[in-house]
Structures are given as C-alpha cells and as structure tokens.
Amino acid sequence: MKIAVCVKQVPTREWQPRLRDDGTWIREQDVSYEMNEPDAYALEESLRLRERHGGEVVVCSAGPARVQQVIREALARGADRAIHVEDDSLASSDAWVSAEALASAMADERFDLVLTGLQSDDMGHGQTGVMLAERLGIPHSTIIMDVDVQPPSAGSGPGAVRVKRELEGGWFQWITLPLPALLTIQSGINQLRYATLKGIMAAKKKEIRKAPLPAGLKASQQIVTLALPARTKQTQLIPGSPAEAAAELVRRLREEARAL
Numbered sequence: 001m002k003i004a005v006c007v008k009q010v011p012t013r014e015w016q017p018r019l020r021d022d023g024t025w026i027r028e029q030d031v032s033y034e035m036n037e038p039d040a041y042a043l044e045e046s047l048r049l050r051e052r053h054g055g056e057v058v059v060c061s062a063g064p065a066r067v068q069q070v071i072r073e074a075l076a077r078g079a080d081r082a083i084h085v086e087d088d089s090l091a092s093s094d095a096w097v098s099a100e101a102l103a104s105a106m107a108d109e110r111f112d113l114v115l116t117g118l119q120s121d122d123m124g125h126g127q128t129g130v131m132l133a134e135r136l137g138i139p140h141s142t143i144i145m146d147v148d149v150q151p152p153s154a155g156s157g158p159g160a161v162r163v164k165r166e167l168e169g170g171w172f173q174w175i176t177l178p179l180p181a182l183l184t185i186q187s188g189i190n191q192l193r194y195a196t197l198k199g200i201m202a203a204k205k206k207e208i209r210k211a212p213l214p215a216g217l218k219a220s221q222q223i224v225t226l227a228l229p230a231r232t233k234q235t236q237l238i239p240g241s242p243a244e245a246a247a248e249l250v251r252r253l254r255e256e257a258r259a260l
Contacts, residue, residue, distance in 0.1 A: 001053045001054060002112045003115065006060045007040075007059055010034065011033060011034075025226065042185040044192050047077065055112070060083045065088075087213040094221040101217065103132055110180075114138070114180070115182075126184070138180045141181070143165050145165070145188075166186055
C-alpha cells in the first residue's frame with residue numbers, strides 16, 4: 001500500500017509571536033519551529049497502516065529550505081522517503097497555493113491513500129487537505145478518528161477504506177470511501193511514537209526528492225494585517241444584597257452575555 005502523508009512546519013506553541021514592522025507576517029528570524037501536531041498524528045497513522053498492510057510511507061511537504069527539519073524528523077520516525085516542494089514564497093502561502101504545489105509534486109506517484117492533519121496550528125483553516133483531494137481528483141473525508149483499510153477482493157478494484165468521523169455534540173459517523181482517497185486526521189487518533197537513535201541515523205540516508213513550484217502559481221489570498229490578542233480586564237461590581245446581586249447576575253448572563 002502506497003501512502004502519502006502531508007506535514008507542515010509551524011512555529012512552536014511556546015513561542016510568543018512577534019510581528020514584522022509592516023504587520024503582515026511574523027518575524028521568522030525569531031521563531032523556533034516544530035512539526036504541526038495534527039500532521040504528526042497523520043504520520044503515526046500512516047506508519048501503523050503500513051505495519052498492518054505493507055507498502056511505503058512518503059512524506060510530502062511544501063515550504064522553504066528550513067522545512068527539511070520536519071521532513072527529517074518524519075523520516076526518523078519511520079517514513080520511507082520524502083517529496084519537498086521547496087520555495088521561499090511558500091513560507092506564508094495560503095491553502096490554495098499549498099494544495100496546488102503538493103498536487104503537482106504528487107500527481108505522478110499514484111498514491112493509494114493520502115493523509116493530512118485536520119488543520120495547521122498556525123493558520124487553522126482546515127482547507128489544504130480538501131483542496132488537495134480536489135486537485136488530485138480523489139474522494140475525501142475529514143475529522144477522522146479511526147481508519148480501517150479494506151483490501152480488494154478478487155476482481156473488485158483497488159479496495160476501500162472505512163473511517164470514523166467526529167461530529168458535533170459527541171456524535172460520530174462511519175462512512176466507506178473507495179481507494180484512492182484522502183483523509184484529514186484529528187489529533188488524538190493514536191499514540192505518537194518518537195524517533196529512535198537508529199531512526200535518526202537511518203533518516204540521513206533516505207531520499208528527499210526536490211520538486212519545483214508550478215510556474216505562475218500565485219496566492220489567491222493576501223494577508224493585509226496581523227494583530228496580537230489584546231489583554232483586557234473588565235470587572236463589574238454588582239451592588240445590593242446577595243439575593244439582589246444573584247438575580248441581577250442571572251439577568252445579565254441571560255440577556256447580555258446570552259450564556260443561559
């Protein structure tokens with residue numbers, strides 16, 4: 001089984017964001033980076049599927065040269081090889097550009113299954129995976145909590161995958177998709193493994209194929225300005241007796257805050 005897993009490099013969660021002078025992006029020279037958490041769960045799921053069904057896991061990523069940090073990490077955890085669409089303009093690209101860049105590099109590989117994280121920790125749009133599925137011309141499903149690959153029976157085609165989707169209100173949905181397909185993986189689907197010393201050494205010898213950015217590809221969205229969250233504190237004292245204050249608090253929660 002040939003599985004692609006898309007990973008993204010994002011700023012570490014502990015880093016306190018600092019903006020450039022023009023306010024359109026972060027100060028990248030001050031940032032420390034790590035693998036996007038939902039992508040790490042997608043990587044782990046791909047490795048488990050390979051262990052059960054055989055085949056190979058190919059890491060795919062789009063970004064500047066520094067992205068090789070997370071590519072090497074994924075290879076150290078057990079992925080077989082990697083594809084890197086390298087271009088400095090991809091550092092702050094929108095979901096459309098990322099999907100187009102990845103689709104162009106992955107089109108000739110003919111993957112049986114493509115896994116991505118549900119969303120990225122930096123942008124959080126949750127769009128790249130579904131756009132990539134559209135560009136590859138394959139079905140997709142999102143917010144996946146369980147994956148069961150069903151091998152093809154004699155003469156029945158490439159097989160299928162049965163997945164469990166997380167819905168609102170504690171509900172779940174089971175659906176079946178024909179292969180090839182793309183799934184966006186929810187964090188917590190499995191227990192992450194970490195790279196061993198043997199894996200780290202082996203990763204240095206694994207292939208990373210460089211793929212060019214498609215000619216003429218331009219962002220469809222533009223970041224006009226960014227702003228850091230403002231820290232504010234507004235305390236209101238409710239006068240009166242305890243009973244009167246409680247009644248007024250309930251009224252405000254119901255009528256003003258709409259919390260009741």
